[in-house]
Amino acid sequence: MxxxxxxxxxxxxxxxxxxxxxxxxxxxxxxxxxxxxVWGEDEPFEGAFGIPIPTTAQLSPEGxxxxxxxxxxxxxxxxxxxxxxxxxDVVVVKSSGSATNIITGKCGYINETDDGKFGFSNxxxxxxxxxxxxxxxxxxxxxxxxxxxxxERMVSATTYPNLxxxxxxxxxxxxxxxxxxxxxxxxxxxxxxxxxDLIAKxxxxxxxxxxxxxxxINQAVTKGLDPNVEMKDSGIxxxxxxxxxxVxxxxxxxxxxxxxxxxxxxxxIPVNEPHELGVLKxxxxxxxxxxxELNKRILPNEYNRVKCPVVGNAIIFSRMNTHELVGSxxxxxxxxxxxxxxxxLWITQFFENIDLCVKWLSYVTISRxxxxxxxxxxxxxxxxxxxxxxxxxxxxxxAFPECAxxxxxxEYLDEQTSIIDTTIATxxxxxxLLKEYRQxxxxxxxxxxxxxxxxx
Numbered sequence: 001m002x003x004x005x006x007x008x009x010x011x012x013x014x015x016x017x018x019x020x021x022x023x024x025x026x027x028x029x030x031x032x033x034x035x036x037x038v039w040g041e042d043e044p045f046e047g048a049f050g051i052p053i054p055t056t057a058q059l060s061p062e063g064x065x066x067x068x069x070x071x072x073x074x075x076x077x078x079x080x081x082x083x084x085x086x087x088x089d090v091v092v093v094k095s096s097g098s099a100t101n102i103i104t105g106k107c108g109y110i111n112e113t114d115d116g117k118f119g120f121s122n123x124x125x126x127x128x129x130x131x132x133x134x135x136x137x138x139x140x141x142x143x144x145x146x147x148x149x150x151x152e153r154m155v156s157a158t159t160y161p162n163l164x165x166x167x168x169x170x171x172x173x174x175x176x177x178x179x180x181x182x183x184x185x186x187x188x189x190x191x192x193x194x195x196x197d198l199i200a201k202x203x204x205x206x207x208x209x210x211x212x213x214x215x216x217i218n219q220a221v222t223k224g225l226d227p228n229v230e231m232k233d234s235g236i237x238x239x240x241x242x243x244x245x246x247v248x249x250x251x252x253x254x255x256x257x258x259x260x261x262x263x264x265x266x267x268x269i270p271v272n273e274p275h276e277l278g279v280l281k282x283x284x285x286x287x288x289x290x291x292x293e294l295n296k297r298i299l300p301n302e303y304n305r306v307k308c309p310v311v312g313n314a315i316i317f318s319r320m321n322t323h324e325l326v327g328s329x330x331x332x333x334x335x336x337x338x339x340x341x342x343x344x345l346w347i348t349q350f351f352e353n354i355d356l357c358v359k360w361l362s363y364v365t366i367s368r369x370x371x372x373x374x375x376x377x378x379x380x381x382x383x384x385x386x387x388x389x390x391x392x393x394x395x396x397x398x399a400f401p402e403c404a405x406x407x408x409x410x411e412y413l414d415e416q417t418s419i420i421d422t423t424i425a426t427x428x429x430x431x432x433l434l435k436e437y438r439q440x441x442x443x444x445x446x447x448x449x450x451x452x453x454x455x456x
Contacts, residue, residue, distance in 0.1 A: 001450040010174060014146050018174045019448040028169040030133040035094075035165050037122035038083040040073030048074040051084060052118040056093045059108045070118060083119035085110045088135035090127040090142060091120050094163040104163055105151035109139040125165060132178055136185045137446065141173045144443040174447050183453040184445055195438045199431050206427050213420045214368050220409050221364045222399060234399055238373045242399040252394035254356060257349040258317070261308040261341030266296035271338060277303055278339050285316050285345070288366040290330030295339055308347065310336040315362050317346045319388050326386045327374040327393070331362035346390075360406035363413055364398050 004019040012024060027033070044050060052070035059065060075083065085091060089110040107127075120126050127142070129135035141147060150171060154164045176184065223231075224243045231241040234248060242248075264279055270293055271278035278295035285291075298306060310316075312334035317327060321344075332347070341347055350356060364370055374396060378386035401409070444450045 001444075001452075004448060004451050007448075010172075012172045014150060015172070015174055015447055017448075019176070019451075021177065022448055023175045024172050025175050026169070027127070027138075027171050027173060030129060030131055030173070030175070031135075031138060032128045032130055033165075033169050034082075034120075034126040034128070037124050037126075038073060038075060038079060038119045039122060040075045040079065040119075042074070044074045047076065049077060049080040050074050051080060053121050054118055054124075055121070056095070056106075056123050059091070059093065059106060065108060065114055065118070067117070073119070075119070080119075084116050085114065085118060085120055085126065086128075087112055087115040088129060090129070090135060090139045092125040092127060092142060092163070092168075093123065094125045094165060094168075095123045104155055105142075105148065107139065107142045109136065125163070125168075133175065134178075134181045134185055136189070137181050140185070140188055140442050141446050143439075144446055145439045146443050146447065147171070148439075176448065176453070180453040187452040188442060188445055191441060192438055195434055195441075199434050202427050202431050202434070206424055206431075209420050209424050209427070213417055213424075216416055216420075217363055217413060218367045218369060220413055221360075221367050222369065224401065224405065225409060225412055236397055238369050239397070239399055243401070246399045246401050248397050249400045250394065251396050251398065254350060254354060254361065254398075254400075255348050255394060256351045258346040258390050258393065259308045259341070259349060260319070260343050260346050262305060263343050264298050264302040264305050264340075266298045266302070269297050270295050271297050274338065276338060277306060279306070279342050280310070280316075280339060280345060282318055282321060282342070282344050285318050285328050285330040286325060288328075288330065290316055290332050292336055292339055298340075306340040308341040310339045310341065311347065312336075313358050314350075315348045315358065315365060316341070317348075317365075317388075317393065318344065319346055319393075320344045320385065322384055323375060323378060323386045326378045327365075327371060327388055329362065329365050331359050346393075355403035357403055357406035357410055359410045359414075361398070363410065370396065370398070 006020040007017040008020045010016060010018045010024050015024070018024070038051075038053060040051075040053070041048065050072045052067065053073045054065060054067075054070050058067075058070065087110055090107055091110065092107045093104055095104065127138060129138045151163065151168070154167050155162065222239060222242060223229075224246070226243070230244045232244045234240060234242045236248070261279065266279050277298045279298050280292070281294045281296060283291075284294040292310070310332060312332055314332045315329050316332055317329040318325065320326065321328060348358075350358065374388060374393065375386075377392040378388050380386040445452055
């Protein structure tokens with residue numbers, strides 16, 4: 001791509017050289033910063049205005065807002081005017097509300113669709129551009145990779161990472177003339193829209209592939225592989241018809257016991273040496289797979305408290321999670337002697353005298369029908385956290401073929417899901433590269449490393 005004819009040192013290390021006719025200014029001098037978000041009241045009062053307040057999770061990485069589930073807070077007219085977001089505002093996440101800073105510094109742009117639709121909370125920072133500077137360019141500057149790298153050094157070391165606002169607003173940015181700002185924004189809007197469309201198209205493809213994978217598993221574990229086999233009514237509504245020669249069994253006649261570990265003090269980093277011990281994270285069985293790398297290193301003084309190591313040819317279940325994720329499980333292929341279960345996970349022990357292909361059972365337990373039925377049995381007063389008991393799980397009924405047929409089903413599903421998983425991984429890598437290109441393009445353009453503005 002074309003470069004400008006002449007450059008100068010910006011005087012700012014992270015920016016480097018900029019076109020000679022550009023200037024550098026701090027964020028606080030090109031915008032009004034509102035650091036104190038709204039709290040409001042839970043209940044309406046006389047003269048109150050109810051406005052939706054989003055959480056940080058309702059802002060997508062692409063800067064779009066999800067209106068579903070926004071909390072309504074009640075404000076006075078004066079507060080409403082102050083805290084409502086308007087077209088051109090840039091809203092920045094200043095506190096992630098979790099022990100990770102992945103979303104700290106994430107920002108969203110308020111467009112015509114969002115204008116006046118919601119306010120911003122105390123977890124957000126509002127940037128309203130002034131002084132002949134385009135707000136849309138402010139948004140691109142704050143989204144650039146260079147800003148992201150600086151944010152990592154502006155997060156306070158607290159339990160929940162917080163953006164150091166005083167330092168953030170002093171961030172210096174390259175400032176082109178107004179007519180170039182307009183051309184840069186138009187260019188980036190066009191290019192990022194094309195990239196976002198490609199990402200959305202790829203995401204839809206991935207969703208269809210995942211749906212195909214789910215359908216394959218559901219069909220194979222409830223109907224078998226022979227399309228001409230004689231069927232019978234299982235007598236269980238959520239299972240439906242099954243091959244006539246299959247039998248119905250409760251899991252308590254297959255699973256001898258469900259063992260769980262214990263809660264131990266640990267560091268939020270995985271083990272990386274054979275002599276270290278780790279405790280699995282609950283997330284290790286999300287997504288129908290067992291991922292042993294999702295573990296936390298146990299503190300040495302806690303080694304004597306661990307129990308229930310990870311053994312192979314078993315299934316690990318999550319007994320406590322959200323309504324959608326409770327009961328998530330994954331197949332364990334081999335023993336992992338230095339990894340242990342926490343108290344929120346179970347691992348199976350099977351009766352020795354039963355003809356069972358454990359991996360077949362794992363396909364059954366990740367199937368949509370099984371997971372839906374198990375989820376419906378979960379209990380708990382909190383909408384964000386549900387539990388299943390051992391009885392909930394062990395009284396589940398499965399349609400049981402002979403071991404040889406179980407192995408045939410596993411061989412078929414391993415082959416078919418492997419093909420789908422490889423394609424999904426390729427498409428996910430494509431999305432990752434597109435997002436990297438998007439960020440690199442923004443950074444190159446807003447710092448003047450490439451020229452997109454005409455000389456007219």
